[in-house]
Each structure stands twice: as C-alpha cells, then as structure tokens.
Amino acid sequence: MDVARRNHVTVTGNPEGPAVVLAHGFGCDQNMWRLTVPALARDYRVVLFDYVGSGRSEPTAFSEERYASLEGYARDAVEVCEALDLRDAVFVGHSVSSMTGVLAADMAPERIGALVMVAPSPRYIDDDGYRGGFSAEDIDELLTSLESNYLGWSAAMAPVIMGNAERPELGAELKNSFCATDPDMARVFARTTFLSDSRDDLKSVRVPTLVLECTQDAIAPREVGAYVHHAIAGSTLVTLDATGHCPHLSAPEATNEAILAFLKGLFPSGPSLGGPR
Template sequence: MTAMVRNNVVMVGREDGPLLMLAHGFGCDQNMWRLVVPALAEEFRLVLFDHVGAGRSDLSAWQAERYATLDGYAEDVLRICRELDLQQVTFVGHSVSAMIGVLAAVREPDRFAKLVLLTPSPRYIDDGDYRGGFSEADIEELLESLDSNYLGWSAAMAPIIMDNPDRPELGEELTNSFCRTDPRIASVFARATFLSDNRADLAKVELPTLVLECASDVIAPRQVGAFVHAQIPGSHLVTLDAVGHCPQLSAPQATAQAIASFAADR
C-alpha cells in the first residue's frame, strides 16, 4: 500500500512553492487545517494527510501494536517523505503531532528544513518541577471516561479543548470529528498521546523551530510552551492572541501568518 493511499495524502498550493507538511492532532483529520490552507497555499506547496485511523486514511493499515506509541506515526511521516521524495520540508505539527514531528526530524533531519510546533506538549502529566497541566489521576480518569463512554467523553471534552464558549460551533465541530473516529482506535491513540514523555527528545532537535502557543490553553498551558522553547536550542516562541488548543480554527488568520512568516523567513 502506498503512502498516498494509506494516509490519504493531498497536495495543494503553489507547484514551485516551499514545502509545508501539515499534521493534525488527536481525534482530528486534515480537514482541521481548512481555514489556514487558502492563505498558505498562495505561497507554499502544502502536503496534507490523515494519520492512519483518522479521516479518509486506509483503516485496514491500522495496527494496535504499531500505533501504541508515537513512533509508528513518526515512521508514517517519514514514509510519506520518502515515497514522494520530499526534501526541505517545513513540518507543522498540531498538538500531539508536534512531538510526532520532533521524532521524525530527529531520525532524519536532512529531510526537513524547519519545524513549527503548534500548541505542543512533550508530557501532559506533571512530574516533579515539570508542570504539564494534568495530574496522573487526571489522565487516568480521562482515559477511563474515554473507554467507558466515548461519545459522551467527546461531547464533554471537545468544548473544553476548544475553549471558545461564545463560539459553540467550534466545540461542535471538534465533537463531530471525535465521533467519526473508531472508539478502539481513539483509545489506543489517546494512550499514545496522553501517556507519552518526549521531553528528552527536544534537545536533540537541530532544526530551526517555531513554538506556537495560545494565550490561554488548558491542554498545553503556557508553562509547557516555555519549557519546549527552553529545551530546543535556538527555537523561537510566539504567543498567539488566541484561546483554546486549536488556533487554526479559532484564530486562523493569525495562525497562518505566524506559520508563513517563520517558514518564509519574513
């Protein structure tokens, strides 16, 4: 099976433009980028894809063992790059895909030009002086709730993640996106996401990196953005005037401008 089919790869934008690879987060698919795509496509060649198990990916390619950690997803990113012979890619990873991008870039740094980490978190669980935003009990409760009533969990969590109560349509969209995911696949991906610890991988990044955080984000609080910035040598930290964990939906213009400015060295 080719990467184009397995990951539902779609390429749009300027044929001769610099490459941007957009990677979605947990419970989402490439449709979550649609509000930033028009602006970015004017200047860049965009590579969009669905993680296996999401969107229009080939569900027959999903294996619980392979996707029990973020390594399987990072290898998929590299497969896409190899099969399409992509070079000098600026990888834009949202949420958990930020760490997937870190893993891919550490393995094959020559494939990539830059990294954009959008609302990243290398570890969600507090650990000593490190504040990830959640206690171990919080995450255990989250995962138990997801397993026992996935649709109910989706309806409850999506508005919290989006955190734009005056724009309920955003929470509804994320709820619907969650609900389109097979609960068994969601359970495995949730554990790979919320139980991961990629703090030690950050210092291995040798690429120019932009850390994009939101002014308020309950999933990836600002102390997490500061930690990621401090751990990646020479990285840049930009705080968007946005609320919630998905600024590509809640503040698409500002998000697209920040990505484009960094990717094009403006």
C-alpha cells in the same frame, strides 16, 4: 500498501514552492487545516495527510502495536515525505503532532528542515519541576472515561479542548471529528498521546523551530510553551492572541500570520529558492 492511499495524502498549492507538511492532532484529520491552506497555497507546496486510524486513512492499515507509541505516527509522517521525495520540508504539527514532528526529523533529517509546533506538549502529566497541566489521576480518569463511553467523552471534552465557549460551533466541530473516529483506534491514539513523555527528544532538535502557544489553553498551559522553547536551542516562541487548544480554527488569522512570518525568515529571498537556510 500505497502510502498516498493509506494516509489519504493531499497535495495542493504551488508545485514549485518549498514543501510545508500539515499534521493534525488526536481525534482530528487534515480538514482541520482548511483555514491555513489558502494562506500557504500561493507560495508553498502544501502536503496534508491523515494518520492511520484518523480521517479518511485506510483502516485496514491500522496496527495497535505500531501505533502504541509516537514512533509509529512519526513513521507515517516520514513515509509520506519519502513517498513524495520531499527534502527539507517544513513540518507543521498541531498538539501531539508537534512531538511526532520532532521524532520524524530525527528519523529522517534529510526530509524535514524546519518545525512549527502549534500548541505542543511533550508531556501532559505533571512531574517534579514540570507542569504539564494534568495529574496522573486526571489522565487516568480521562482515559477511563474515553474507553468506557467514547461518544459521551467526546461531547464533554471537545468544548473544553476547543475553548471559546462563546463560539459553540467550534466545539461542535471538534466533537464531530472525535465521533467520526473509530473508538478502538481512538483509544490507542489517546493512550499514546496522553501517556507520552517526549521531553528528552526535544534536545535532539537541530532545525529552525517555531513554537506557537495560546494565551489560555486547557491542554497545554503556557508553562509548557516556555518549557519547549527553552528545551529547543534557538527556537522562537510566539504567544498567539488566541484561546483554546486549536488556534488554527479559533484564530486562523493570527496563526497563519505567525507561520508565514517564520517561513519568510526561512526563505528570505523568496520561497522558490529551496530549503531552509
């Protein structure tokens, strides 16, 4: 199947600029980047896509076997890059897509030259010497609730994930995004996400990396941001003046400013000069 159709690939921005690939998190789609795209479009070629099972991707391409691991989602990302013949692209991943980006960069190092991790978490379950934010029992309960009543779970969890209780429209948008996802496909993505452990994969990162965390995040507490930063040699950690797990929606100005500053560091003589240094 044609990758552009399979993953509903959208390309916008400056066709002569370096490529920036925006990858959404669990329960979301490429529309979640709509407040970031305008900030990038003047200087960068912006690539958006939906993972199979999300957004306007082709549902007949879904395979529970493929998407039962993060490698399956990383293959989607790599195949999008291959279809567009991207070289040294900057991969911006939200939440679990941060780890997808790590795997994709390892699978196809010629395609991905830098990483931006927005509210990343390599493991959601606490472990000895590691705080992921959830106990194993918490995640068990979360997945059981999701699988037994997906719409009810979406209504209850979306405001918690989004935070910013004073702006209920943000939680409502996330809930609507969850509810637009096929429950059976969401169940697979949820298990893949919340049971994943990508801590060892962080050691393989050899490209410039920006880690963006929020001051308060119910899904990825600040201990997680610190862990990711220390695990990736040479990475940059920025704490955004933002709350919740989706700063590209709740605090787009701060998020965009941090991403643009990172890109400027990659392309110090201007974005038309090729890949990251």
